[in-house]
Amino acid sequence: MVIVSTPSTGDPHTMPDAGYRIYALAGVALFAIGFYSLLVQAHLLRRIMALNVMGSGVFLVYIALGAQTPGPIPDPVPHAMVLTGIVVSVCATGLALALVDRVQAAAGDAEPGEDA
Amino acid sequence: MTSAWAMAWLILTPLVAAALAFAFPRLGRSLALGTAGVIGLAVAHLMRLVFANGVQTHLVSGWGAPLGIELRADGLSVLMLIVTALIGVAIALYSQRYFVSEHDDEALHRERYFWPLFLFLWTALDALYLSADIFNLYVTLEMLGFAAVTLLALAGTRAALTAALRYLFVSLSASLFYLLGVGLVYGQCGTVDLPSLAAQARSGPALWVALALMTGGLIAKAALFPLHGWLPPAHANAPAPVSALLSALVVKGPFYILLRLWFEAFPALMTPAVAQVFGALGAAAILWGSVNALFQPRLKLLIAYSTVAQLGYLFLLFPLAASREGGFMAWSGGLMLLGAHACAKTAMFLTAGNILHAAGHDRIKDLDGITHVLPVSVFAFGLAGMSLIGLPPSSGFAGKWLLLNAALAQGQWWWVAVMILGSLLAAAYIVRMLAHAFTRVNEPKTPNPIPPVMEGTALALALLAVVLGFASPWAAELLRVGAPVVGPIVMGGSVP
Amino acid sequence: MTSRVMVGVLSLAMCAALGWAVQSLPVRPTGLTGASLAKLPESGVTNPVTAVLLNYRGYDTLLEVGVLLLAIVAVWSLRRGEWPASDLHDRPLLMSLLRVVLPVLVLAAGYLLWIGAFAPGGAFQGGALLGGAIVLVMLGGLARRVLAYDRLLRAGLVLGVIVFAAVCAVTMLLTGGLLQFPAGTGGTWIMVIESAALVSIGLTLGLLYFGGRPNGDRLDSEHRRPAHHA
Numbered sequence: 001m002v003i004v005s006t007p008s009t010g011d012p013h014t015m016p017d018a019g020y021r022i023y024a025l026a027g028v029a030l031f032a033i034g035f036y037s038l039l040v041q042a043h044l045l046r047r048i049m050a051l052n053v054m055g056s057g058v059f060l061v062y063i064a065l066g067a068q069t070p071g072p073i074p075d076p077v078p079h080a081m082v083l084t085g086i087v088v089s090v091c092a093t094g095l096a097l098a099l100v101d102r103v104q105a106a107a108g109d110a111e112p113g114e115d116a
Numbered sequence: 117m118t119s120a121w122a123m124a125w126l127i128l129t130p131l132v133a134a135a136l137a138f139a140f141p142r143l144g145r146s147l148a149l150g151t152a153g154v155i156g157l158a159v160a161h162l163m164r165l166v167f168a169n170g171v172q173t174h175l176v177s178g179w180g181a182p183l184g185i186e187l188r189a190d191g192l193s194v195l196m197l198i199v200t201a202l203i204g205v206a207i208a209l210y211s212q213r214y215f216v217s218e219h220d221d222e223a224l225h226r227e228r229y230f231w232p233l234f235l236f237l238w239t240a241l242d243a244l245y246l247s248a249d250i251f252n253l254y255v256t257l258e259m260l261g262f263a264a265v266t267l268l269a270l271a272g273t274r275a276a277l278t279a280a281l282r283y284l285f286v287s288l289s290a291s292l293f294y295l296l297g298v299g300l301v302y303g304q305c306g307t308v309d310l311p312s313l314a315a316q317a318r319s320g321p322a323l324w325v326a327l328a329l330m331t332g333g334l335i336a337k338a339a340l341f342p343l344h345g346w347l348p349p350a351h352a353n354a355p356a357p358v359s360a361l362l363s364a365l366v367v368k369g370p371f372y373i374l375l376r377l378w379f380e381a382f383p384a385l386m387t388p389a390v391a392q393v394f395g396a397l398g399a400a401a402i403l404w405g406s407v408n409a410l411f412q413p414r415l416k417l418l419i420a421y422s423t424v425a426q427l428g429y430l431f432l433l434f435p436l437a438a439s440r441e442g443g444f445m446a447w448s449g450g451l452m453l454l455g456a457h458a459c460a461k462t463a464m465f466l467t468a469g470n471i472l473h474a475a476g477h478d479r480i481k482d483l484d485g486i487t488h489v490l491p492v493s494v495f496a497f498g499l500a501g502m503s504l505i506g507l508p509p510s511s512g513f514a515g516k517w518l519l520l521n522a523a524l525a526q527g528q529w530w531w532v533a534v535m536i537l538g539s540l541l542a543a544a545y546i547v548r549m550l551a552h553a554f555t556r557v558n559e560p561k562t563p564n565p566i567p568p569v570m571e572g573t574a575l576a577l578a579l580l581a582v583v584l585g586f587a588s589p590w591a592a593e594l595l596r597v598g599a600p601v602v603g604p605i606v607m608g609g610s611v612p
Numbered sequence: 613m614t615s616r617v618m619v620g621v622l623s624l625a626m627c628a629a630l631g632w633a634v635q636s637l638p639v640r641p642t643g644l645t646g647a648s649l650a651k652l653p654e655s656g657v658t659n660p661v662t663a664v665l666l667n668y669r670g671y672d673t674l675l676e677v678g679v680l681l682l683a684i685v686a687v688w689s690l691r692r693g694e695w696p697a698s699d700l701h702d703r704p705l706l707m708s709l710l711r712v713v714l715p716v717l718v719l720a721a722g723y724l725l726w727i728g729a730f731a732p733g734g735a736f737q738g739g740a741l742l743g744g745a746i747v748l749v750m751l752g753g754l755a756r757r758v759l760a761y762d763r764l765l766r767a768g769l770v771l772g773v774i775v776f777a778a779v780c781a782v783t784m785l786l787t788g789g790l791l792q793f794p795a796g797t798g799g800t801w802i803m804v805i806e807s808a809a810l811v812s813i814g815l816t817l818g819l820l821y822f823g824g825r826p827n828g829d830r831l832d833s834e835h836r837r838p839a840h841h842a
Contacts, residue, residue: 024634031296032627038289039619044281051288058296061634065303066643075643076660078302080669081251083661083736084676085295087813088258091683092288094820095262098690099269099281101823106274124780124790131678132777135770138685139763176671178792183647185671187790229689236682243675255675259682266686296630303637306644325633 023064030057044100048093055089119172122162123187126197126242129154134235144231148208151235152201155242159201163194163594171598173248181249182307188248190598192451195591196245196372199455202580203364203462204238206573210466211357213567226270226355233270237263237361244369248310250298250330250381253373254291257337261287264366267358268350279349286336286346293333300326313381327385330377337370340431341401344424348408351420356469359416363423363465364458371430371454378434379600386438394434399534401428406541410548415471415478418545419464422504425538426457429519432531436522443601445525448592449518455591456503456511456581463500463578467493470566470574480549485557492571494553499578501546506539511584518588518605656798658730665734666802670791674780677772677809684769684816693824696751703752710752717745725810729799735806739813746818759826765815772812776805 034054041047059082066078133151137144165172171190175181189197211234215227240259247253265287269280302308304322339347347367351359378386405425412418433450437443470493471486472478487494503512516535523531584591592605648660648668655663665673721738728734749755759765779791779801786794793801 021634024637025631028627028630028634031292031630032623035289035626036619036623038285039623040616047285051285051292054289054292058292058299061296062299062302065299065637068639069643069645071645073645073649073660075645076648076664077644077669078299079661080664080672081299083665084251084255084672087676087736088255088679090817090820091262091679092258092284094683094823095266095686095690096281096284096288098687098823099265099277099284102269102690103274103277103281106277118788120788120790121784124784128777128780131674131773134678134685135681135773135777138681139766139770174790176790176792177667177669178787178789179651179668183644183651183668185669225689229685232685233682233689236678236685239678252669252672252675255672255679259675259679262679262682262686266682266689269690300633300637302643303634321636322633325629328629 020064020067023067024061027057027060027062027064030054030060033057044103045097048096048100051096052089052093055085059085117161119162119165119189120174120187122158122165123172123174123189123246125154125158126162126246127239129158130235130239130242134232134239137232137235141228141231144228145212148211148231148235151238152205152208155201155238156205159194159197162189163198165189166191166194166597167594181309182312185252186248186309186311187246188311189246191595192372192375192599193245194597195451195455195594196368197242199368199458200238200241200245200365203360203458203577206462206466206577207234207357207361210360210469210570210573213569214355214357214469222272226272230267230270230355230357233263233267234357234361237267237366241365241369245372249308250301250310250313250377251308254295254298257294257370257373258291260366260369261291261337264362267361268354270358271353271355273353275349276353279346279353282346283350286343290333290336293329293336297326297328297330297333300329310376310381314383317384319382319384323382324385327377327382331374334370334374334377335397338367338374339424339427341397341404341424341428344401344405344427347424348417348420351423351465352414352416356465356472359420359468360462360465363420363461367423367427368454368458371427375433379437383600386434388435388438391435391438394431395436395528395531398428398431398434399531401425401431402534402538403428403541406538406545409545410541413479413481415468415480415483415549416465418480418549419461419468422464422542422545423457423461425542426453426461426504429453429457429516429535429538432519432523432535435528436519436526436531437601439526444592444596444599444603445518445605446522447599447601447603448588448595448605449515449522451515451595452511452518452588452591453515456515456584459577459581459584460500460503460510460512463496463574463581464504466570466574466577467497467500470570473570474564474566476564480552483549483552484555486553488557490566490571492575493566494550496571496575496578497553498546498550499575499582501542501550503578503581505542505546509585510582511588512581514585514588654795654798656793656796656800656802657728659728659732659734661732662728662734662802665736666805667793667798670805673805673809674776674791677776677812680813680816681769681773684819687820687823688825691824692827693819693822695753695756695822706752710748710754714745714748717741717748721745721810721814725806728806729802735809736813738810740817742810742814743817743821746814747821750818750822759822762826765819765826768811768815769819770812772809775808779805 031054034050037050038047062078062082066075069075130151133147137147166189174187176185215223240256244256265280265284269277300322305316336343351362402425405421409418409421430450433446436446474489503510506512506516655667657663721741724733724738783793
């Protein structure tokens with residue numbers, strides 16, 4: 001697996017050609033961990049956190065993709081996409097929490113017994 | 117008025133109306149009606165432009181792709197917008213009286229929040245059908261999902277809330293799968309613009325994985341077997357107009373995106389094997405959904421399982437439209453079926469809502485004699501059932517006829533068997549409900565009164581579902597504009 | 613237990629597939645850095661991320677502001693919010709902190725808004741700070757009466773969407789294109805959109821923390837008969 005960086009020409013501030021990959025792989029790992037927890041955890045709040053972890057994984061992959069540019073300035077498009085994604089993620093979390101509270105109030109506990 | 121203006125009206129009107137409906141809750145009903153009117157006019161205008169001048173595009177903010185976002189209206193988008201507008205108008209009318217039928221503060225609360233949420237849903241759908249940018253589609257998908265989940269939760273019952281939470285979890289995780297796929301596409305191709313992706317025509321492992329991720333997410337959102345489990349409790353426990361919106365419109369959005377991805381952006385990746393897998397899942401959905409519908413004690417659950425089955429028909433489009441010879445016939449057949457299902461399913465759910473109001477429950481075996489109480493609604497249900505089964509001259513028949521002919525023309529006779537079986541099962545569960553409705557009763561039950569507009573909209577949509585079969589040549593002509601597949605339409609059904 | 617194992621295997625397989633996909637991505641950049649930097653002078657700002665967010669892909673941001681509003685509408689439809697169970701008298705440290713931190717937060721939010729045009733910052737970043745300030749206010753139990761001003765709250769929440777849509781309408785009348793700013797005025801329009809968005813974003817985030825519609829929400833229960841509280 002090639003994640004050793006190869007030196008690029010010129011600017012010392014540049015991310016080496018493949019150096020971004022470790023971050024992208026970390027993002028992928030977070031995504032998988034989050035997905036596993038989402039399916040396995042029964043506690044509703046932990047499921048919401050699992051979704052957040054998945055989201056963070058996706059955002060990390062985007063940022064890593066934006067890092068592989070020849071100059072010192074990273075690609076702004078993935079950054080803007082991540083900003084949008086974070087806002088949507090916060091909204092989703094807020095909605096999920098409110099809904100979990102309603103479900104708990106109706107049922108009495110946070111472990112519904114069936115998985116999503 | 118240019119197409120850019122039409123597109124802007126289509127997206128901005130419901131968005132602003134939603135904001136105003138939240139700021140001034142009393143204006144909710146009028147805002148919805150006004151929006152329906154504006155959208156109707158805008159869709160009609162856009163349709164005329166597309167017929168006259170072909171595919172309409174607009175570069176938002178003046179920047180060309182891939183830097184900017186492109187709005188695009190071709191035959192497929194316009195057809196989806198027309199279907200959305202038809203159902204939207206019907207729901208806007210139906211819901212004027214639906215919530216007020218119950219007299220208490222909780223109903224008022226539900227109505228006050230229904231209107232902005234409904235308008236947000238409409239915004240999301242219009243934005244989705246006009247967008248040619250896969251990241252922008254993510255944002256529209258999220259808006260769609262949030263609105264749908266919250267509308268479902270408005271019912272307030274424990275079953276509805278649990279179903280809503282399950283739907284939310286599925287929706288959010290599916291969106292994240294989709295988003296990761298978009299990221300990989302950007303990493304590979306440097307763009308998220310659909311036409312640019314189509315022009316690049318790349319392939320590679322990253323794109324395979326990306327497409328798998330996106331498809332997985334979209335299939336879950338479209339409730340294709342085997343990821344359909346969230347749908348029946350959700351659609352059955354929502355308030356009646358919401359059930360209609362969910363079945364007729366919300367699940368179709370992700371399906372539309374799948375079409376765009378596989379037929380336009382990455383057609384090289386759609387090997388025959390992949391197409392057959394889609395078809396197999398669709399066939400499983402048809403059979404599983406129909407058989408389950410047959411045994412449901414509650415009317416709304418029956419209708420919800422019917423949705424699972426009907427969505428399976430749509431996925432038969434993949435194996436049948438991929439080829440050159442029968443391609444367009446299957447394409448137009450599948451999409452006509454989509455429109456037919458939207459009208460018929462809405463009519464059915466609205467009818468179920470009327471029955472629920474009148475009788476206080478929706479247990480099928482206890483619905484004896486409901487015809488005497490709600491003749492119009494039961495008639496509407498029957499007409500909608502006609503379209504669902506696929507009886508001529510309904511649009512359901514037109515769609516299925518085209519799909520059957522396409523399957524025969526390509527020698528994929530196994531889909532023919534599935535479709536025929538599906539129609540038979542549909543006939544079984546429709547007749548089952550009607551049989552109970554038409555039985556004689558000794559003591560007539562005293563019903564709650566139903567406002568005429570509620571029965572009227574259900575009937576109107578059912579009539580549309582039946583009559584629109586005559587409009588199928590026109591629909592096919594519309595779909596030809598910018599279609600990714602070509603081919604003749606052989607209405608004679610000749611088998612080579 | 614076996615279902616856990618199966619899910620674990622599935623997740624690992626997915627992780628491996630994704631890792632393989634990431635590995636196979638081209639090493640030479642295929643992104644849009646060049647294009648975005650090239651068009652930067654015409655965009656009206658000098659921060660490339662702001663240019664992407666509010667100019668090149670401003671339509672995404674329009675929908676995103678819509679999603680924010682949708683979220684608060686949804687949460688309000690679901691439940692009533694509640695104040696954290698705290699009393700300022702028990703928390704003198706919090707009160708002193710608030711006295712110092714709140715003005716700084718509000719100032720910083722405004723500063724981030726202004727500087728977003730040419731350095732990292734912008735409406736969302738400033739809005740997050742503003743939201744944080746509102747959360748602190750709630751933690752301190754202050755300004756309870758503000759939540760009674762229904763109309764004001766709702767106006768503040770919808771401000772972002774309304775102003776953004778108004779800018780869309782006006783610029784469309786001027787140039788014929790959706791969100792197409794007339795040449796040279798991009799910076800001004802962006803500042804208008806961002807200022808309105810800042811208010812809405814901050815309010816939305818803070819009220820999301822509050823977790824629901826304010827108690828005694830009169831607008832909801834305005835009707836022929838008097839409202840009674842659950």
